[in-house]
Amino acid sequence: MSESLLITGAAQLLTLRGEVPRRGSSLSKLGLIKEGALLVREGKILAVGPRTQVEKHAAARRAEKLDVGGRVVLPGFVDSHTHLIHAASRAEEYELKIQGASYEEIARKGGGILNSAKKLRAATADALKRRARAALQEFASYGTTTVEAKSGYGLDVASELKILALHRELNAEQPLEIVSTFLGAHTVPAEFRGAPGGAQRYIKLLAEQLLPEVINGRLAEFCDVFCDRGAFTRKESEQILIEGKLHGLAPRVHAEQLSHTGATQLAVELGAASCDHLERVNAADIRALAKSRTVATLLPGCDFHLGLKQYAPARKLIEAGAIVALATDYNPGTSPTMSMPMILSLACTQLRMAPAEAVAAATINAACALRREKRIGSLEAGKQADLAVFEVEDYREIPYYFGMNRCWMTMKRGEIIYMQD
Numbered sequence: 001m002s003e004s005l006l007i008t009g010a011a012q013l014l015t016l017r018g019e020v021p022r023r024g025s026s027l028s029k030l031g032l033i034k035e036g037a038l039l040v041r042e043g044k045i046l047a048v049g050p051r052t053q054v055e056k057h058a059a060a061r062r063a064e065k066l067d068v069g070g071r072v073v074l075p076g077f078v079d080s081h082t083h084l085i086h087a088a089s090r091a092e093e094y095e096l097k098i099q100g101a102s103y104e105e106i107a108r109k110g111g112g113i114l115n116s117a118k119k120l121r122a123a124t125a126d127a128l129k130r131r132a133r134a135a136l137q138e139f140a141s142y143g144t145t146t147v148e149a150k151s152g153y154g155l156d157v158a159s160e161l162k163i164l165a166l167h168r169e170l171n172a173e174q175p176l177e178i179v180s181t182f183l184g185a186h187t188v189p190a191e192f193r194g195a196p197g198g199a200q201r202y203i204k205l206l207a208e209q210l211l212p213e214v215i216n217g218r219l220a221e222f223c224d225v226f227c228d229r230g231a232f233t234r235k236e237s238e239q240i241l242i243e244g245k246l247h248g249l250a251p252r253v254h255a256e257q258l259s260h261t262g263a264t265q266l267a268v269e270l271g272a273a274s275c276d277h278l279e280r281v282n283a284a285d286i287r288a289l290a291k292s293r294t295v296a297t298l299l300p301g302c303d304f305h306l307g308l309k310q311y312a313p314a315r316k317l318i319e320a321g322a323i324v325a326l327a328t329d330y331n332p333g334t335s336p337t338m339s340m341p342m343i344l345s346l347a348c349t350q351l352r353m354a355p356a357e358a359v360a361a362a363t364i365n366a367a368c369a370l371r372r373e374k375r376i377g378s379l380e381a382g383k384q385a386d387l388a389v390f391e392v393e394d395y396r397e398i399p400y401y402f403g404m405n406r407c408w409m410t411m412k413r414g415e416i417i418y419m420q421d
């Protein structure tokens with residue numbers, strides 16, 4: 001068996017080398033190489049550059065060869081916001097939404113997250129794992145190589161731990177990398193609602209019973225909160241995130257999606273890894289993000305699926321200098337998609353991001369959101385050989401085609417994990 005792999009035939013090789021994180025005008029810099037080549041060994045990139053240069057490398061002569069036939073090669077997508085583990089779709093609510101019910105009305109009637117929590121609690125770990133495994137294969141088929149996954153449909157000690165344990169098992173059993181986030185504070189569970197002080201009693205349970213288990217079992221890296229109307233207030237979110245931080249979990253926040261709560265300022269104050277959604281940020285929030293290292297992760301799939309007209313102000317965020325990333329927010333209630341290319345299409349048409357900006361936001365900046373930018377998110381010597389090959393001649397065709405899959409091959413740590421039939 002040959003120990004190295006030489007990949008040639010890339011009409012365009014998007015390396016994404018350069019400034020990290022990407023802010024402002026640097027977001028559109030792709031480090032594009034025409035007729036590029038990559039040399040891979042033991043799951044890592046040994047050399048990258050124009051074919052003539054890479055072929056001179058000593059290891060290139062002995063390497064196994066893979067010609068991608070004039071297609072476009074880029075880093076595998078880093079999907080930095082998903083709710084991977086859930087038991088079922090919520091297609092029945094989709095129909096209600098089309099008829100005019102709002103997301104919050106449905107949630108108040110026991111739908112929404114509580115509906116998913118009911119289904120998850122009743123599901124076996126095996127059934128949940130089968131569903132998540134199938135989803136991960138589909139993520140890979142769209143060029144994604146790393147997936148952040150949040151708990152949050154359990155909302156009790158046993159069910160939250162069941163989800164987090166599945167993150168760990170799936171990470172070990174299949175090729176995609178799973179980054180685990182504890183989102184016990186997704187919403188206040190049904191059994192804590194009704195009586196006054198319910199949110200506080202649930203927060204106490206999170207802090208005293210759940211977080212110690214999460215830490216002892218090393219079940220998560222991040223702690224997230226859904227800080228919004230109908231979920232947790234800014235003050236409650238702060239309590240939870242500080243508790244998580246004390247236990248060694250870096251914060252991330254669902255912020256300013258349905259209402260403006262001040263969650264963005266909180267995220268910046270706490271040095272959160274990312275602050276996600278941001279449909280309703282104001283000028284002060286944008287300035288705060290621009291001065292911080294907190295990544296502004298935009299999730300246009302949500303607004304698209306809910307049929308909302310107000311998308312996050314991507315142009316303002318980019319121009320102010322915030323670190324903008326894109327993710328699917330794969331979840332059964334508001335964004336049932338695993339397709340990062342579809343998210344890029346929405347970023348271009350709805351957020352007015354240039355195709356190059358959308359690519360950088362879904363790779364190198366998304367890697368920053370998961371604090372993995374030294375290992376993934378760009379194709380550079382020494383980094384992990386995580387890449388996607390698209391059946392296009394020009395990278396702009398990746399968002400240009402929508403609702404169809406142009407991914408031809410996906411590679412994780414140097415191994416082919418998806419190949420188009």
Ligand SMILES: [Zn+2]
Nearest residue numbers: 081083254329
């Ligand atoms: Zn989410």
